[in-house]
Amino acid sequence: MPTQLSVNVNKIAVLRNSRGGGEPDPLRAAKTCIAAGANGITVHPRPDRRHIVAEDVYRLRDLCRGAVELNIEGNPFAPARPGYPGLIPLAEATRPEQCTLVPDADGQITSDHGFDLARDAERLRPLIAALKQVGCRVSLFIDAGTEQLDIARDIGADRIEIYTGPFAEAHAAGTVAPALADCARTARAAQAAGLGVNAGHDLSQSNLEDFLVGVPEVLEVSIGHALFSEAIYAGLDATVRRYLALTGAT
Numbered sequence: 001m002p003t004q005l006s007v008n009v010n011k012i013a014v015l016r017n018s019r020g021g022g023e024p025d026p027l028r029a030a031k032t033c034i035a036a037g038a039n040g041i042t043v044h045p046r047p048d049r050r051h052i053v054a055e056d057v058y059r060l061r062d063l064c065r066g067a068v069e070l071n072i073e074g075n076p077f078a079p080a081r082p083g084y085p086g087l088i089p090l091a092e093a094t095r096p097e098q099c100t101l102v103p104d105a106d107g108q109i110t111s112d113h114g115f116d117l118a119r120d121a122e123r124l125r126p127l128i129a130a131l132k133q134v135g136c137r138v139s140l141f142i143d144a145g146t147e148q149l150d151i152a153r154d155i156g157a158d159r160i161e162i163y164t165g166p167f168a169e170a171h172a173a174g175t176v177a178p179a180l181a182d183c184a185r186t187a188r189a190a191q192a193a194g195l196g197v198n199a200g201h202d203l204s205q206s207n208l209e210d211f212l213v214g215v216p217e218v219l220e221v222s223i224g225h226a227l228f229s230e231a232i233y234a235g236l237d238a239t240v241r242r243y244l245a246l247t248g249a250t
């Protein structure tokens with residue numbers, strides 16, 4: 001079965017929020033991704049509303065329903081606050097096909113580590129049960145190299161998502177072998193425990209093929225930052241030419 005691609009549209013909302021209007025619209029970007037064949041849409045609404053907000057998630061829910069998987073990421077321990085309902089209430093309201101739980105602290109620039117399963121398991125257990133109750137598949141964000149994946153299965157998780165930031169960094173530095181081996185070992189341990197394996201963070205056209213060759217049977221990758229960076233470069237030439245046609249310079 002080919003690895004499914006879920007496009008993370010956070011970055012479209014970063015650009016939109018920088019001007020305070022409605023453009024670019026994550027919904028329109030998601031529509032284009034789905035029309036191009038993407039298998040899912042990922043969002044990571046953060047309590048500080050820096051990019052995707054709950055209102056986006058409701059609209060994306062309607063767009064994805066019956067078409068592709070909606071994957072909502074977030075810290076299940078982060079409390080609700082004005083403008084942020086909390087991950088579990090948001091999932092209860094929107095019933096995404098998948099929720100990926102990520103242990104992000106407030107104000108982190110981006111996700112940079114997975115759960116400590118031995119420490120976090122008992123707090124996660126009832127939250128995973130609540131998500132399963134509304135029909136979500138539950139995936140836990142996990143560092144490559146993590147042992148004890150039986151714990152993840154025992155508390156009710158369906159999948160893990162391997163945090164691929166260190167792999168991507170090592171790939172760019174030309175020293176990828178140990179990081180890739182860590183990812184492969186963790187994937188095998190998760191699969192042996194009966195869990196599915198997703199992966200994400202800083203995956204790109206430069207490193208994805210090597211990752212998928214080195215780590216077998218990855219069910220889904222979620223990609224945002226690099227995908228939209230690459231899309232800017234891919235579309236820039238044609239866009240400049242269209243403006244020049246409008247100014248009469250060509």
Ligand SMILES: CC(=O)[C@@H](O)[C@H](O)COP(=O)(O)O
Nearest residue numbers: 010044073102110111200201
């Ligand atoms: C969970 C994860 O891996 C992150 O990549 C995250 O979804 C990205 O979040 P930001 O777009 O806020 O950096």
Ligand SMILES: NCC(=O)COP(=O)(O)O
Nearest residue numbers: 008200201202222224225
């Ligand atoms: N779960 C990872 C994700 O959704 C996208 O991460 P990135 O490609 O924006 O680093």
